[in-house]
Amino acid sequence: QITLKESGPTLVKPTQTLTLTCTFSGFSLSTGGVGVGWIRQPPGKALDWLALIYWDDDKRYSPSLKSRLTITQDTSKNQVVLKMTNMDPVDTGTYYCARWDNDAFEIWGQGTTVTVSS
């Protein structure tokens, strides 16, 4: 059974750096063709893709957020970490990680809510 779970702070201050961890089980990021992505959702709004890391450590970022994002993987821990710098209240929302395969986000974590406020 494949599961993913997001973890990180629920509250960050403006200008701080957000660090989120996606811990997964049931698959290996070493397996060819798979990846782990991050997608966020502001309250009451649509899904917004942030970043994707592939099995070969190739990385893709949202063009509008590229300068603020870093995605890394720790294969030994089955974790993918997303860092987002210079947080702003507009970054408030639910952040999801998801397993990527077959050109789709196949399985999603439950999401973690992040509020940006002083």
Next chain:
Amino acid sequence: QSVLTQPPSVSEAPRQRVTISCSGSSSNVGNNAVSWYQQLPGRAPKLLIYYNDLLPSGVSDRFSGSKSGTSASLAISGLQSEDEADYYCAAWDDSLNGWVFGGGTKLTVL
């Protein structure tokens, strides 16, 4: 403004059929696979359709997907109250070099 355009809402009666459209361009829908996601209230999204028209294991065959040119559609037949949710389309965009999602469509089962 989302790169992929979906109607904000659709509604239909139980047991009927509804379609949700997803309009894009040659750099996304026209040249790449489309996937569809269902998000029940307060829940994480769930994959419904991948590679335009394939159903993941466990997804009801009341759901179906299609694509023609730069537009894609999700059809739901035999509507049930539990189908009330937000539905999103997504695709890779060659120009943006990233994934794009539609703005989402809220389905109401009357």
